[in-house]
Structures are given as C-alpha cells and as structure tokens.
Amino acid sequence: MTYSDPAIWLPFVFAALMGAAILIYVVLDGFDLGVGVLFPFADKDEQDRMVASIGPFWDANETWLVLAIGILLVAFPTAHGAILTALYLPVAVMLIGLILRGVAFEFRAKAPPARKDMWNLSFWAGSLMTSLSQGYMLGLYIMGLESTPATQAFATLTAVFLTVAYSFIGATWLILKTEGALQKKAVDWAKGGIWGVVLGLGAVSLATPFVSQRIWDKWFSFPEIVMLAPLPLGSALLIAGLWVALRRLPTADDSFAGLPFLGAVALFALAFGGLAYSFYPYVVPEQITIYEAASAPESLMIIFVGTLVVLPMILGYTVLAYTVFRGKATALSYE
C-alpha cells in the first residue's frame, strides 16, 4: 500500500473533491435556502429584494449538490446505493422541496399577480422542506444511518439546527446584499440565528464521539487533541467575533457588511472539517471505507483528468457570475 498506487490516492482525491463540493454546496445553497426560510418575516417589497439577491445564483448553487451526489454516485457507487436507500424518505422530501422552491423563482415573477402569494408560499415551504430534510439526513448519517427512535430524535434536532444555521448564513448574505430597513432586519435575524448555530455545533460535537469509539479515539488521544484544538477554539473565536460584529452593524457607511457572511462561511468550513475528520476513511459510517467503495481506478482516472481541466474553468466563471452581480441587489430585470 503506497501512495503512488492509483487505487489508494484516487479514492482519497475523490473523497476530498466530494467533501469540497458538499462544503461549497452547504455554503452557497445554504444562504439561498436560508433566505427562503426567512421569507415570512419580510414584507412584500422586501421579499422581492430577497429573491433578487439570490436569483442569478441559485441554479448554479444547486449544481454543487448535483456534483456532490454525482461524485458519490460515480466514485463510490456501492456507498451511493447504501446511503440513499437508507435515506429514502428524507431524500424524497428534500427533492419535492427543491422542486417547489426552484420553480417558484420563475413562477412568482411570471404568473398572474393573483397567484404570486401562492408561489411565495411554495418558495418558503420548499426551502423549509429542503433545509429540514438535509438536517435530518445529517443527523441520521452521524448516527450511522440507523433508524431507531433515539437516532430519529437526534436527527429531528439536527434538522431544526441546520435550518436555523441556513437562516443564519442567509441573513448574513442579506446584510451584504441589501440596505436600509431590510438590512437592519437581516442583522436581527442573524443575531437570533447565531444561537441556533451554537446549539447545533454543540449538539453535533457532543454526539459524534459518543456514537463510535473510533471517533472518540481520533479526537481525545494525545497528540491529536492538541493538534485539533484549533478547530473548537477557532469556532468559539469566530462566534464571539460574529456577535461583536453583528452588534455594530450596519455601519453608517455600510463598511464591514460582508464580514458576517465571511465569518459564517469560515464557521461552516470549520464545522465541516471536524465532521470530515471524524468520519474519514468511512463513507458509509463504520461500514464501508472510501477505498472499499471506490470505482475501478481506470474509470476514476478518466474523471480525474477531466476534473483537472474543467474544475478551474467552473470556478473561474462562477467567480465571473458573482462579480457581474456584485453589490447591492436591485430588482431583477431581463432588460
């Protein structure tokens, strides 16, 4: 077993790619799902501006989910089947949620005005269904994909916390992309949401080591415990910093409006890093490792070469899109 052997490094590279795709997805679709969850707290005019702040991005954001599930599908086919059949119902709820919110972007702008309320409801309900089911799946995954009353209770808890976390990052996005009364509201939403993030991070961090002795040992032995200390300490510092920043926002000249969003991204990244560290090398918790589940090296190599060429291009034009639509969100127009 050497690292020059493609059967070893390719699965690792693809696990890393999948991890990156999930993290990018959780951040990007996290903020636009969160904006959807916050919908009922805004008035009609604010709702239009909220949709305008995510309208040009949401489709590309969701594509990262397709990439993540695609990598799971193509690089780890046996794990793909095992995970998705175990999560059959929450996946179905998520898909219907994604459908309801995705089509609402177009319909609420194009349908007769009398129907707009219905599509706003569809947008909110779809966003909520998607967030809750993703959180539920996260909880079940942490619990080793076993369905017992206890694991379901934990999954329900993570469902709520992830939804609050998405609302939080959604609120920080709105602080960046809006101004005036809506921006003030977004600051309040973020202040409320941050406590959900703290509780969620705490619950997951406490539960994970107790599910498996292996994960416990990975965290609480020497010298790992010292090497890993930056993860929880960094998270704590970020949360404290975010709280201080939120109390001072919005500033008179709108400086630092992007700070909470960046902080939220960093916080999501740290939390995700911790989870990834806990579960590696397993892709199905405690059952199938990435090396056991991996496709044939020659198939992975074909994808790897394509990825090396195409991924930088994708990142390049994604940056282009965010640059084109930088600044405060204005009314969406085809003109």
Next chain:
Amino acid sequence: MDTLILSRIQFGANISFHILFPTITIALGWVLLGFKLAYNRTGAEKWMDAYRFWVKIFALSFGMGVVSGITMSFQFGTNWPGFMEAVGNIAGPLLAYEVLTAFFLEAVFLGIMLFGASRVPGWLHTLATFLVAFGTTMSAFWILVLNSWMHTPAGFEIRDGVAYATDWFAVIFNPSMPYRLAHMLLASGLTVAFLIAGVSALRWLWGERSAQVRATLRTGLVMGAALIPIQIFAGDMHGLNTLEHQPAKVAAMEGNWETRGNVPLLLFALPDEEARENRFEVGIPNGASLILKHHADGVVPGLNDFVAEDGTVEHPPVVPLFFSFRIMVATGFAMLLLSWAGVYFMARKRRGIEGLPKPLLYALVPMALSGWLATLAGWYTTEIGRQPWLVNGVLTTEAAVADVPAPMVLGTLIAYLVVYAALLFAYLGVIFYLSRKAAKGEAPEERIALAPLAQAQVAAE
C-alpha cells in the same frame, strides 16, 4: 403492485416529466441565440421583442428541467442502486462529464443571460446565450451517450458481475449513439418549432399583428418545415439501426409475430399478447418489409423468435410499443403536413402570414404541444422496448431495483405525481397568460436598444 413495477412507474413518471423541458430548452437556446444575432445584425426591434418573450419561456422551462433533473440523479441511488453497482464504471464517468461540462456552464451563464443584459457588454450577453445553448446540447450529448450505451453496450468487459471499460471510444461512440443523438436533437428542434408556431398562431388569432408575432410565426413554420423531412430520414436510419441491434424491439413496434418476408405495414391492429396474434389488422401489403429491408419480400424478425424453450417471453411488451410508435409517426406526419402547408401558403403570391388560412392557424394551436407528444411516444417506444433489460444483455431491470418497501415507493410516487400534475398545469397556464398579455400588447415593457446601452453603462463604470 410490487416494488419493481412501482419503482419503474416512478422513474418513468419522473423522466417523462423531466424530458418535456430539456426538449424545449435544447433547441430554444439556439433559437434565442438566432434572435439575438438577428437583432445584432439588423437592429430590427422585432427580434429583440421575440427574444424577450421567448427567454421567459426558456427560463421557466429551464427551471422545471433543473429541479426534475436533480430528482432523477437521486433516484439512481434511492431506487436503482444495482445500476451503478453493476455498470457504475461506465455510467459514472459519462454522468460526471455531463455535470462538469454542461450543468455548471448552463447554470452559471443562465444567470448572466437572464439578468445580466444591463450589467455586461452586449458581446458577453450574446456569448452567455451561446454558452447556455451549448451547455444544454452538451448535456444532451452525454446523457444520450449513456442512454445509447444501455441499448447497445460496447467497449467493456464483465469481471465478477461488474462492467469495466476497455475502450472509451467504443463506449462513447457505441452503435446506436449517433442515430439516437441526431433523432433527439431534431426532436427538440421540432418541438420548439411547433411550440413557437403554435403560440404565435394563438397570439395572431387573438388579434395581435405585431412585427414580432409575424417573425416568430414564420420562424416556427419554416423551421418545422425544414427539420421534419430530415427527422423522418433520421428516424428511419435509427429504426434500421435498432433492427440490427435490438430486433425484438422492432418486431414489437411492427406487431410482427412470425419471422417472414412480405410483412405488411400495419396502420392499425390490436395485438393480443395472450393469443400471440393481432386482431383487426389494417395494413399496407409488404410495407414493413419495404421500409426495413428495402424490398418487398425482405425478411422481418418476428416476436415468436424471442420466446425461450420453456415459454418465457424474452421480448418487450407488444401493445405499448405498437401504439406509442404509431402515435409518434402519426404526429410526425401531421407536422409534415401542417408545416409544409404553412410554408406553401406563405410563399403563394408572397402573401406571408396574411396568406395563412384560418383553419391552418387553428390547427397550429394544439400542435404547439405536438413535439411533446411525439417525443414522449418515441421515448416510450425505445425505453419500454429495452425491457426486460436495463442494460441490454448485461443487467436486467429487476436485478437493479432497490429493496425499498412497496408502500414507501407508492407514497413517494403519489407525492411526485401530484406535484408534477400541479406544475404542468401551472406551466401551461403561465405560457397561456404570457401569450395573452403579449397579444394585448402589454409585453415588451421597455423598448431599450439593449446592446449599445449596456456598453455605455460598462464604459461609464
């Protein structure tokens, strides 16, 4: 009903709903690019008006396609885990290339195409339109490569029940791929041609007489008239290719039970799968032999060749293939008739749109959805015709299905059906509403020369 049939219905419902929208967006992207380029070249406002109207329908269709497509990528895992376990080494890279080279391209540039007109220079907006059209076509390419490979697998070997690619060129350019791809791209072109013609005819009948509606009605009719003969030719080639690689499918499409020469082309029949014969046959003598073998006594394979010694039926179900094939062909001939009649009346005495008789305009309105009907009927023919195989000769559908309890599949199936029915209703309602608004002259909100303004704004920044 058991999990297998419920899962099949669920995937069938899902993919049927999904394909409606890519069938529109693949070709509509190129048509929009055509409108944009025509505007750039001539400066005629009617092309920009046409762009503004049809880009709305494009955006709506695109959104519907995206969300129903995501659903399918998950159903591979939730309902058909055996598929990726057996042939993941082949299907995986093909799907990965679709995500990498198509999905991101279309998704990212769609944002710029829809909302970026006033934020980017005119050339970049045109480029974004091109890249979205290109992305949808790339997506069609990769998914048809995979689908064709499931019909005519090539370039692989089986070790311990798992497929491994041995020759990627052979995998991608598998025997049915060029025919299927051409057939589907042309189907998309025809769907859009008749959608545009039908919606424009409706607006015309509602009294709209704008330069825009004249331009789009003409575009739709000419496009349809030009594509339909090519499609009939491509479809015939595709049929001959199927005869070579999947003879049982062709036997079922023709309703031919015994292998023999001088097989008639059945216009109508009621195939009886119990008695293994047809009732109420109406046919053109030697027709099927002529089409498939190009001479009257050509031998056409019969369904009875595909029954095992013990009586196990090894051919696809006959009734759905027989009828869906006929629906597709009949729709194709209706397209031929109407589009050629339309072009004839427009050319006669050079009267243009005014030369179109009212009955023809009325007939064009329901034809707006003829592309959907033909596309679905065609896909049912080829996909049901693949049964009982998921990957022809390699993996049966039954072997790939997930062991999910039947009531759970039934529950999600009903949920999907309700959502799809509601969305389809809403989708058609919005097209109707937008057309009505356009016919009443409310549509082009602002008449701003697009490209020069955008350039001026960029220069000012």
